[in-house]
Amino acid sequence: MYHFIVNLNSRTGKARKIWEDLREELDRREVLYVLHETKYAGHAIEISRKLVKNAEETVKIIVLGGDGTFNEVINGARDYEKIEIGYIPTGSGNDLARGLGLSSDPMENLNRILDSTEFTHMDIGCISWDEGESKKFFAVSAGVGVDADVCRRALSSTLKKILNKIGLGKLTYAILTLQSLFAMPTLNAHIVADGVDHGILDKIIFIAIMNHKCEGGGVPMAPIAEADDGELSMTIIHGLTKFGALGAFPSLLAGKHMTNKAYLGINFKEADIVLKTPFVWHTDGEMSTYNTVMHIECLPGAIKLMK
Numbered sequence: 001m002y003h004f005i006v007n008l009n010s011r012t013g014k015a016r017k018i019w020e021d022l023r024e025e026l027d028r029r030e031v032l033y034v035l036h037e038t039k040y041a042g043h044a045i046e047i048s049r050k051l052v053k054n055a056e057e058t059v060k061i062i063v064l065g066g067d068g069t070f071n072e073v074i075n076g077a078r079d080y081e082k083i084e085i086g087y088i089p090t091g092s093g094n095d096l097a098r099g100l101g102l103s104s105d106p107m108e109n110l111n112r113i114l115d116s117t118e119f120t121h122m123d124i125g126c127i128s129w130d131e132g133e134s135k136k137f138f139a140v141s142a143g144v145g146v147d148a149d150v151c152r153r154a155l156s157s158t159l160k161k162i163l164n165k166i167g168l169g170k171l172t173y174a175i176l177t178l179q180s181l182f183a184m185p186t187l188n189a190h191i192v193a194d195g196v197d198h199g200i201l202d203k204i205i206f207i208a209i210m211n212h213k214c215e216g217g218g219v220p221m222a223p224i225a226e227a228d229d230g231e232l233s234m235t236i237i238h239g240l241t242k243f244g245a246l247g248a249f250p251s252l253l254a255g256k257h258m259t260n261k262a263y264l265g266i267n268f269k270e271a272d273i274v275l276k277t278p279f280v281w282h283t284d285g286e287m288s289t290y291n292t293v294m295h296i297e298c299l300p301g302a303i304k305l306m307k
Contacts, residue, residue: 002033003051005044005073007065007090015090018106019064022088025110033062044069048076052083059083060306062113064106066091067140071284074124074137074303086113086306092217093173093285095140099212099227100305113306121301122227125211127283128295138283139303141215142296144275145187145206149180150216151282173216177249181205181242188276193234193268201264204238205245207273209296215285220255222265230300234266270297 008016026033036047044065051059059082063070070087077083088109089097100122103109127142128135136142153176187204191197208215210222210233222233237245237252240262251257258265275292282288 002031002060002062002086003036004033004062004064005036005038005047005069007038007044007069009038010065010069010090010092015064018088018090022064022106022110025107029114031114038065038069038072042072044072045076048073048083049078052077052079055082060086062086062088062110062306064088064090067093067096067284068286070096070139071137071286074139078137080299080302080304084119084304084306086116088113093215095212095214095217096284098214098218099140116306118307119304120228120307122303122305123211123230123232124299124302125209125232125283126297126299127209127281127288128297129289129291129293132295134289136283136288137299138209138211140212140284141208141210141221142281142283142288143206143208143215144189144273144279144281144294145204145208146177146180146184147206147208147216147221148280148282148287149184150176151285152280152287153180154285155287173219177216178246181246184279185277186242187279190274191234191236191266191271193266193271198264198266201236201238203240204236205240205242206235206237208235209233209271210235211298219253221252223255223258224265224267228301230298231267231269232271232296232298234264234268234271236264236266237262238264268296268298270295272296 038044125138188202190200208221210225211227213225221235225233257263273294278290278292
């Protein structure tokens with residue numbers, strides 16, 4: 001039995017037609033399944049939590065949606081020993097699909113999952129605050145600074161909806177990045193990773209905590225990140241004026257930024273970040289909290305993915 005958690009509004013509503021095609025294939029193959037359609041933000045958290053809470057055997061969940069829907073599922077189904085997950089990406093950014101090397105063809109992804117006899121284990125990250133009382137999990141990335149402010153702006157952006165409709169959704173992040181870069185204050189943070197004190201960094205534009213290489217619709221924030229190595233990759237740009245940061249962005253987009261002295265890269269299993277002043281944090285493109293003190297850790301191989 002498969003449980004499909006489906007966001008029919010992803011890809012600006014095109015996911016509805018995709019689901020109809022997949023449902024025909026499921027019926028043709030006489031697959032037993034239950035459809036769980038998400039109705040509002042956070043609904044996939046509620047659905048996956050209920051599926052896993054009282055489960056006495058493995059729950060097979062197939063997510064049809066974007067990075068945000070997948071994020072909600074892993075934040076709801078926190079007893080990862082009880083679940084196996086398949087993913088059919090229908091979002092606009094699709095950084096998780098890019099990191100996993102998934103096809104852009106939904107039918108191909110469905111058949112791959114249904115025919116799966118093996119699994120791959122994927123690391124996930126966890127950020128926590130309030131002395132561990134509050135936490136969020138992420139599959140792709142988390143962060144603070146420009147990328148988090150862009151996520152905040154994108155949630156209510158009419159521009160994103162318009163560009164998605166004409167197939168130019170990736171431009172949303174570039175435009176909003178320029179807006180955020182010159183509107184937001186720079187940050188000051190004390191960073192300790194795996195017991196190594198990296199000191200207090202100032203004029204920080206962003207701190208990106210990466211599990212996969214890309215975020216923001218394909219921006220290669222951490223070119224060496226691997227989602228199965230038991231570590232997260234932290235990429236920081238700091239010490240520049242905003243115009244200097246703008247000049248450094250082309251190397252970021254080309255994935256060649258780590259040779260630039262303004263960028264600092266740290267691979268780690270656990271880290272603590274303390275900001276001088278609170279700022280918005282994101283997890284997988286979703287706003288998580290305004291906070292100053294954050295603990296970040298990698299959960300090695302926590303997610304079992306149907307190949």
